[in-house]
Amino acid sequence: MTTQTESTYPAGVNLLAKAIQSQLEKLKEINFVERFNQRDVTLWTENKDDQEEVAHRLGWLDAAENGGQTVKEAEKLLKEVLSEGFTHAVVIGMGGSSLAPEVYSQFITTHGEEQKNYLVLSILDSTSPEQILSLQKRIPIDKTLFIVSSKSGTTVEVKTLFAYFWEQVSQVDAKGAGKHFIAISDPNTQLQKLAVEKGFRKAFEADPNVGGRYSALIAFGLVPAVLAGYDGEKLLKQSLSLSSMPISINDAGVQLGVVLGAAYASGRDKLTLLADAPVESMGSWIEQLVAESSGKEGKGILPVDVEPLLSMEDYSTDRLIVYLRADGHFDERVSELTASNQPVFTCRMPELYDLAAEFYRWEVATSVACILMGVNAFNQPNVQESKDIAKQMLGVLKAGDDLEITEPLWQDETLALYGESAHKHVSAQAYLKDFILQGKSGDYIALNAFIERNEDNEIKLEELRKSLTRATHLPTTLGFGPRFLHSTGQLHKGGENNGLYIVISQDEAQTLDIPGEGISFNNLIFAQALGDTQALESHNRRVMRMHFAINSFNKTQLTDLFRL
Incomplete structure (x- = not known):
C-alpha cells in the first residue's frame, strides 16, 4: 500500500517525503480543502484587520471566469x-x-x-x-x-x-x-x-x-x-482548466505549495529556479509572487532566479530546485542534481498557452505555502519603507538642498564604498572581502543594482554571481533597481536576516529631466538606491553600497574587486 506522498508526488522530491507527509497532515488537521473553497480568510491570518484585507484579495481565484x-x-x-x-x-x-x-x-x-x-x-x-x-x-x-x-x-x-x-x-x-x-x-x-x-x-x-x-x-x-x-x-x-474546479488536496497548485512548504520546513528556503530558454522569463514573475507573499515576520522563501550554472558541489543544502521545463534542455542537469541529493520539482510547460494555467498553479501554490509557513500571503508590510525614504530625499532635492550622505569607508576616483567595517583597510578589495566573509551556511548574497538592465550589465553581474558562489558556496540573487523593490524588496526587509546586500549605484553619463518635477531621473534612481540602503540598515541587515563614478562600472572588472 502506498502513501499519498508516494503515489502523487514526483520522484524528484523523494528526499522531502517525510516533510511532505507532515505538511499534508497539517492541511488535513486545519480542514484546508473545505476552508479554502469557502475562502476562509482565517487560513492566512488571525488578525481581524488583516482578515478584511485578505477578503479583498482573493479575486484572482475567479480571474479566468471574469x-x-x-x-x-x-x-x-x-x-x-x-x-x-x-x-x-x-x-x-x-x-x-x-x-x-x-x-x-x-x-x-x-x-x-x-x-x-x-x-x-x-x-x-x-x-x-x-x-x-x-x-x-x-x-x-x-x-x-x-x-x-x-x-x-x-x-x-x-x-x-x-x-x-x-x-x-x-x-x-x-x-x-x-x-x-x-x-x-x-x-x-x-x-x-x-x-x-x-x-x-x-x-x-x-x-x-x-x-x-x-x-x-x-x-x-x-x-x-x-x-x-x-x-x-x-x-x-x-x-479555467484548473481554476473552474474546487480545490482538492491533489490539485496541481496545492501539490506544488506542499512541496514549497515541506522544503521550507526542512531548512530548504532557497527556491532555485532552473528554466529552459523558452520559459526563462517566468522566473521574474515567480520571484515576485513568492518573495513578496512569503517574506515577512522573519520568515520567507527566497527565489534564486537566472543563476549561472554551477558545479554540483557549489549547490548548498538549503535549496529546492524547481525546473520550468519546456524543451528538456536541462534534463541531464536535473538528473545530476537529483543524484547529488538535491530535491527537484518539475513544472512542464511545452505549449504557449500552458502559461495561463501555470500562472494559476503558482498563485495557488504560493498561497498554500504561506498557510503552511504561518504568514499572510496577501500583504506587504515593508514594501513602502524604501519608497518613503526616497520620497523624503526627493523633497530635499526639490527644495534645492543637498542630500546628507555618510562618509565612505573607502574611495578613489572611480569607486566609493559605504557601509560598516570593524577594520581599517587600504583597498576596496579588502573591505569587500571582509564583507562577503561574514556569510555563513544558510545565508545568501543579493546584488541590488540601480543601473541600466541590459545584456552587458547582466553578463557582468552574472559572472560576479558565479565567482561569489564558487568562493562561498552561498546562493546569489540579482535584482535591478528600482524594479526589484516591487518584488524581492519585501523579503529583504521583512524576511529572515540571512542576506548580504551589495547595493550598486552610479553617476549616470546622461542627465534626463522629469517634466514638471524640478528633478531628474538621475536624482530619482540615486534616491531610490539610498532609500533601499537605509531601509535595509534600519532592519539591521548587512549592507555594502558600491557607488561608481561616470562610466566606471563598465570599465571595472568586478571579479577582481571581490578576490576572496
Whole structure:
C-alpha cells in the first residue's frame, strides 16, 4: 500500500517525503480543502484587520471566469490601433503591473508561433536614464501605444515615466497625444482621473479585489497579452482548466505549495529556479509572487532566479530546485542534481498557452505555502519603507538642498564604498572581502543594482554571481533597481536576516529631466538606491553600497574587486 506522498508526488522530491507527509497532515488537521473553497480568510491570518484585507484579495481565484469582457475590449482596441498604423506598445509599470506582461511578451517570441495581428510589446520598469533612452531609440514614438499601468494609480516610477513620454509624444502629435496612451488601474484612482483629463484613448478598470502580484490573469496581464498577439479567450480557457474546479488536496497548485512548504520546513528556503530558454522569463514573475507573499515576520522563501550554472558541489543544502521545463534542455542537469541529493520539482510547460494555467498553479501554490509557513500571503508590510525614504530625499532635492550622505569607508576616483567595517583597510578589495566573509551556511548574497538592465550589465553581474558562489558556496540573487523593490524588496526587509546586500549605484553619463518635477531621473534612481540602503540598515541587515563614478562600472572588472 502506498502513501499519498508516494503515489502523487514526483520522484524528484523523494528526499522531502517525510516533510511532505507532515505538511499534508497539517492541511488535513486545519480542514484546508473545505476552508479554502469557502475562502476562509482565517487560513492566512488571525488578525481581524488583516482578515478584511485578505477578503479583498482573493479575486484572482475567479480571474479566468471574469476576464471575458476585458479580453473583448482589448481585442477591439488592438483592431483599432492596428488600423491606424500603430506598430509598437510599451508597458509603463512596476511589479505586478509589468512582470506578467514581460512574461507574455517574451513567451510569445521564444515559442516561435506565427503572429498575425499584434503590436511589438516592450516593458519599461526602470528609472535609469540610460534604460529609458535605450528604449526610446528602439520605438517609433508616433506609432507607439503607451500602456500606463498602476494598481494604486500613484506609483512614482509610473507617474514620472508617463510625464516624460507624454512630453515626447506631444512633440510629434501635440493635438492627438492622448490617443497614444491607455491606462490600466483600479477604479477611481488618480490614474483613472488622469486618463480622463488627458484624453487617453482608453482606460481599463482592473478588479480591485486582486493584489498586484496575483494580477496576471486580469486587466494588468490580459490587455498587454492581447495586444502582443495572444488569443485572450484561449488564455482564459487554459486557466479555467484548473481554476473552474474546487480545490482538492491533489490539485496541481496545492501539490506544488506542499512541496514549497515541506522544503521550507526542512531548512530548504532557497527556491532555485532552473528554466529552459523558452520559459526563462517566468522566473521574474515567480520571484515576485513568492518573495513578496512569503517574506515577512522573519520568515520567507527566497527565489534564486537566472543563476549561472554551477558545479554540483557549489549547490548548498538549503535549496529546492524547481525546473520550468519546456524543451528538456536541462534534463541531464536535473538528473545530476537529483543524484547529488538535491530535491527537484518539475513544472512542464511545452505549449504557449500552458502559461495561463501555470500562472494559476503558482498563485495557488504560493498561497498554500504561506498557510503552511504561518504568514499572510496577501500583504506587504515593508514594501513602502524604501519608497518613503526616497520620497523624503526627493523633497530635499526639490527644495534645492543637498542630500546628507555618510562618509565612505573607502574611495578613489572611480569607486566609493559605504557601509560598516570593524577594520581599517587600504583597498576596496579588502573591505569587500571582509564583507562577503561574514556569510555563513544558510545565508545568501543579493546584488541590488540601480543601473541600466541590459545584456552587458547582466553578463557582468552574472559572472560576479558565479565567482561569489564558487568562493562561498552561498546562493546569489540579482535584482535591478528600482524594479526589484516591487518584488524581492519585501523579503529583504521583512524576511529572515540571512542576506548580504551589495547595493550598486552610479553617476549616470546622461542627465534626463522629469517634466514638471524640478528633478531628474538621475536624482530619482540615486534616491531610490539610498532609500533601499537605509531601509535595509534600519532592519539591521548587512549592507555594502558600491557607488561608481561616470562610466566606471563598465570599465571595472568586478571579479577582481571581490578576490576572496
